[in-house]
Amino acid sequence: QSVLTQPPSASGTPGQRVTISCSGSNSNIGSKYVFWYQQLPGTAPKLLIYRNSQRPSGVPDRFSGSKSGTSASLAISGLRSEDEADYYCAAWDDSLSGWVFGGGTKLTVL
Amino acid sequence: QVQLVQSGAEMKKPGSSVKVSCKASGGIFSTYAVSWVRQAPGQGLEWMGGIIPASATATYPQKFQGRATITADESTTTAYMELSSLRSEDTAVYYCAIAAGWYDPFIYWGQGTLVTVSS
Numbered sequence: 001q002s003v004l005t006q007p008p009s010a011s012g013t014p015g016q017r018v019t020i021s022c023s024g025s026n027s028n029i030g031s032k033y034v035f036w037y038q039q040l041p042g043t044a045p046k047l048l049i050y051r052n053s054q055r056p057s058g059v060p061d062r063f064s065g066s067k068s069g070t071s072a073s074l075a076i077s078g079l080r081s082e083d084e085a086d087y088y089c090a091a092w093d094d095s096l097s098g099w100v101f102g103g104g105t106k107l108t109v110l
Numbered sequence: 111q112v113q114l115v116q117s118g119a120e121m122k123k124p125g126s127s128v129k130v131s132c133k134a135s136g137g138i139f140s141t142y143a144v145s146w147v148r149q150a151p152g153q154g155l156e157w158m159g160g161i162i163p164a165s166a167t168a169t170y171p172q173k174f175q176g177r178a179t180i181t182a183d184e185s186t187t188t189a190y191m192e193l194s195s196l197r198s199e200d201t202a203v204y205y206c207a208i209a210a211g212w213y214d215p216f217i218y219w220g221q222g223t224l225v226t227v228s229s
Binding site: 035044047056090092096103 | 145154155156205213215219220221222
């Protein structure tokens with residue numbers, strides 16, 4: 001059982017916009033930054049969004065993040081086949097004194 | 111650009127221990143936060159703890175306290191994660207990952223080390 005809650009799956013067709021939600025509590029998302037990681041099949045995770053909504057260099061602006069209260073969202077616009085991957089949200093948890101992750105959302109591009 | 115290279119796959123018996131290494135190159139090792147994150151087959155990511163090599167003090171979530179030991183050797187820029195009393199549920203890919211500090215994102219990741227626990 002993950003501390004952060006994500007839907008197990010999401011899907012969309014090429015060109016569509018998809019959002020993935022991440023729900024937490026006051027001890028993590030409610031008081032800390034949210035980060036998003038993309039994991040392509042058979043590879044290590046890659047940082048996609050940091051500090052709720054910032055994109056590292058090289059991440060397309062099709063990816064965007066937002067946070068409100070104890071929830072966060074990742075939006076992917078102009079969906080492409082190469083976006084098919086698992087997406088994880090993460091945050092530091094003050095009560096647990098450590099990093100917590102969502103269970104991951106498998107994105108399928110139909 | 112920091113690169114992290116981990117040791118190879120391991121096959122272990124239940125009750126034994128495993129030690130995985132993570133060698134860093136191309137950046138400042140001592141002041142980064144090196145964490146270990148594992149992923150069981152078909153499952154999500156789980157943080158096991160981490161260390162800032164310059165402080166030599168590791169921190170662990172309650173689940174892994176007493177069973178995981180994370181260390182770092184500044185002279186070889188290598189971090190280690192040892193997990194004891196292995197059980198089948200510990201079968202997973204173990205990743206090392208580096209961040210600028212405890213509250214910063216994991217920017218660099220190792221390639222992962224598969225640890226299989228089976229009798």
